[in-house]
Amino acid sequence: MEYERKFKIGKPILEVNNISLSFGGVKAITDTSFNVLEHEVRAIIGPNGAGKSSMLNCINGIYKPQQGTVSFRGQQIDNITPNIMAQMGLSRTFQNLALFKRMSVLDNILVGRKLHTKTNFLEVALQLPKVKKEEKLNRERSEEIISFLEIEDIKDTPVGKLPYGLQKKVELGRALATDSTIILLDEPMAGMNVEEKRDMCRFILKVNDELGTTMVLIEHDMGVVMDISDRVVVLDYGKVIGDGTPDEIMANQKVIDAYLGVEH
Amino acid sequence: MTYTKKDLINLSVCMVLSLIIIPTFIKTEYWYTSILIPWLCLALATIGQQIVMGYTGQLALGAAGFMAAGAFAMFNLILRVPDLGFVGSLIVSGLIAAAFGILFGLPSLKVRGIYLMVATLASQFFIIWMIDKFGWFKNYDSSGIITAQDIVILGKPFTTPLAMYLVCLAVTTVLTLLAMNMARGSTGRNWMAVRDMDIAAESMGVSLLRTKVQAFAISAFYCGVAGALFAFCYLKSLEPVAFDIKLSFKILFMCILGGLGTINGAFIGAAFILLFPVFLNAVGNNVFHGAIDATIISSIEQVIFGLLMIVFMIYEPLGMAKLWENLKQKLRSKFLSANIKNLKSLKKS
Numbered sequence: 001m002e003y004e005r006k007f008k009i010g011k012p013i014l015e016v017n018n019i020s021l022s023f024g025g026v027k028a029i030t031d032t033s034f035n036v037l038e039h040e041v042r043a044i045i046g047p048n049g050a051g052k053s054s055m056l057n058c059i060n061g062i063y064k065p066q067q068g069t070v071s072f073r074g075q076q077i078d079n080i081t082p083n084i085m086a087q088m089g090l091s092r093t094f095q096n097l098a099l100f101k102r103m104s105v106l107d108n109i110l111v112g113r114k115l116h117t118k119t120n121f122l123e124v125a126l127q128l129p130k131v132k133k134e135e136k137l138n139r140e141r142s143e144e145i146i147s148f149l150e151i152e153d154i155k156d157t158p159v160g161k162l163p164y165g166l167q168k169k170v171e172l173g174r175a176l177a178t179d180s181t182i183i184l185l186d187e188p189m190a191g192m193n194v195e196e197k198r199d200m201c202r203f204i205l206k207v208n209d210e211l212g213t214t215m216v217l218i219e220h221d222m223g224v225v226m227d228i229s230d231r232v233v234v235l236d237y238g239k240v241i242g243d244g245t246p247d248e249i250m251a252n253q254k255v256i257d258a259y260l261g262v263e264h
Numbered sequence: 265m266t267y268t269k270k271d272l273i274n275l276s277v278c279m280v281l282s283l284i285i286i287p288t289f290i291k292t293e294y295w296y297t298s299i300l301i302p303w304l305c306l307a308l309a310t311i312g313q314q315i316v317m318g319y320t321g322q323l324a325l326g327a328a329g330f331m332a333a334g335a336f337a338m339f340n341l342i343l344r345v346p347d348l349g350f351v352g353s354l355i356v357s358g359l360i361a362a363a364f365g366i367l368f369g370l371p372s373l374k375v376r377g378i379y380l381m382v383a384t385l386a387s388q389f390f391i392i393w394m395i396d397k398f399g400w401f402k403n404y405d406s407s408g409i410i411t412a413q414d415i416v417i418l419g420k421p422f423t424t425p426l427a428m429y430l431v432c433l434a435v436t437t438v439l440t441l442l443a444m445n446m447a448r449g450s451t452g453r454n455w456m457a458v459r460d461m462d463i464a465a466e467s468m469g470v471s472l473l474r475t476k477v478q479a480f481a482i483s484a485f486y487c488g489v490a491g492a493l494f495a496f497c498y499l500k501s502l503e504p505v506a507f508d509i510k511l512s513f514k515i516l517f518m519c520i521l522g523g524l525g526t527i528n529g530a531f532i533g534a535a536f537i538l539l540f541p542v543f544l545n546a547v548g549n550n551v552f553h554g555a556i557d558a559t560i561i562s563s564i565e566q567v568i569f570g571l572l573m574i575v576f577m578i579y580e581p582l583g584m585a586k587l588w589e590n591l592k593q594k595l596r597s598k599f600l601s602a603n604i605k606n607l608k609s610l611k612k613s
Binding site: 060062081082083085086087091092094098099100101102103107110111112113114115117119121124125126127131134135138174178 | 442443445446449451453454456459460461463464465466467468469470471472478482525
């Protein structure tokens with residue numbers, strides 16, 4: 001990219017080392033390693049069933065890989081759980097939307113502020129001054145995110161009633177509200193039309209640019225991937241078959257074969 | 265979270281109604297002893313059920329067990345630690361019930377849905393069994409029914425129906441306000457996040473263990489306090505049988521009919537379930553002049569409750585609280601459109 005980045009791409013922030021994951025006899029991921037550099041936009045691509053979502057679930061602690069380790073800022077993390085990763089500054093969105101359906105958009109995003117909420121239930125019940133102060137700060141930050149994502153007019157609507165594209169936006173908003181240093185996006189643009197996709201790309205790049213948030217995303221739209229990512233890793237049948245800049249990936253014969261098929 | 269103007273209006277209307285209008289206009293003891301006092305107690309227990317079921321989404325069925333724990337803890341505390349005083353004993357009884365809540369809430373970490381319901385039933389049976397089995401809890405009373413001690417707060421006895429009503433009212437008001445603060449604040453958001461999508465909640469840093477156990481403990485606290493009030497102000501006696509599974513189901517119905525995940529629904533549901541049999545009896549006596557047998561009336565009551573549960577589950581899962589909300593909205597829009605019409609006609613002329 002030609003323009004000057006405010007946050008220069010730095011050292012590896014997240015390293016995945018030799019991860020293997022299987023469900024019974026089915027091998028989802030086999031001996032996979034790659035890293036993510038600080039402040040970069042990293043894409044994970046691959047055909048259906050390549051193990052992309054499983055990979056994110058391993059990083060985030062929803063799945064426990066049989067082998068391999070995940071390191072965050074050079075420090076190996078044992079006993080990964082979603083909660084621990086959230087506390088370390090890693091947030092995510094889900095492929096099939098995992099929003100709190102009966103809560104409003106604002107409340108969904110406010111849940112993202114959980115780790116910035118230090119008051120306990122007794123203090124909340126008694127509405128002590130410090131609770132009010134903290135709640136006000138959290139609400140201000142959430143409102144900021146809502147206006148950034150241009151969803152002010154739906155902030156009080158229960159999320160379950162919103163169309164798919166907007167729900168995806170809310171989910172991004174919830175991940176942003178955590179103020180995480182790294183966000184994993186599982187198909188943030190699936191099922192969106194061209195215009196919505198363009199908006200989503202703009203949001204992702206803007207967050208990366210202005211806050212320096214490291215983005216890891218899974219995406220199927222090759223145009224989008226090649227456009228917005230700094231580096232791409234390609235998975236096929238649970239193995240890494242390519243890793244590099246978009247240009248390198250497009251020239252990689254193995255990747256072309258995996259996507260287009262080879263003559264036997 | 266701040267209170268809106270609407271909240272303050274609602275609160276003052278409720279307070280005026282319950283503190284001024286009811287005590288001045290209702291003189292018959294029957295209303296206090298048989299309707300208002302049990303209504304407040306059961307509404308409080310229903311709030312407890314709401315917290316664990318409506319807000320946190322954990323199907324629990326053992327409210328009456330926690331109520332029994334609270335009631336017998338209260339009896340023993342007044343008997344053995346008289347220095348605590350009534351309010352102190354009430355709080356400690358709630359805490360004892362909360363301890364049981366934590367214990368029986370632990371299965372919620374591993375099982376969910378209908379299986380959790382069965383697991384929480386254990387609390388119902390265990391607590392009642394424990395009180396029956398060990399005579400110490402009943403102070404070795406052989407009759408099976410113990411008379412509850414008189415309520416004395418700061419040296420003043422509260423024994424008339426009106427005084428007891430005021431005690432119940434005070435406790436219920438304070439605890440309802442606290443519950444509302446929690447439900448609307450960050451605590452409530454964590455509960456609802458766990459209810460709606462637990463895996464996402466965990467990814468946002470909400471601890472499932474903490475949130476679920478917390479909800480169970482707070483719920484049991486509310487049930488415990490409600491149970492103590494129920495025994496001391498309404499039954500005026502203590503017997504484990506009063507807190508059987510039927511009462512647990514009653515509270516569950518109040519919770520569902522009132523509207524899951526609403527605090528005001530607890531009051532609406534409790535009022536409906538308490539008043540409906542009274543209404544049916546009145547119809548039986550006055551319209552049919554006793555031609556219908558009392559047992560048939562009570563069966564009809566069960567049938568109607570069952571039907572209502574099904575109807576509400578299908579058509580309005582948010583219960584009567586939602587119906588009330590819709591009605592208000594309709595009236596408001598009607599009122600508004602009428603006003604606009606008036607304005608238009610004024611302009612024409």
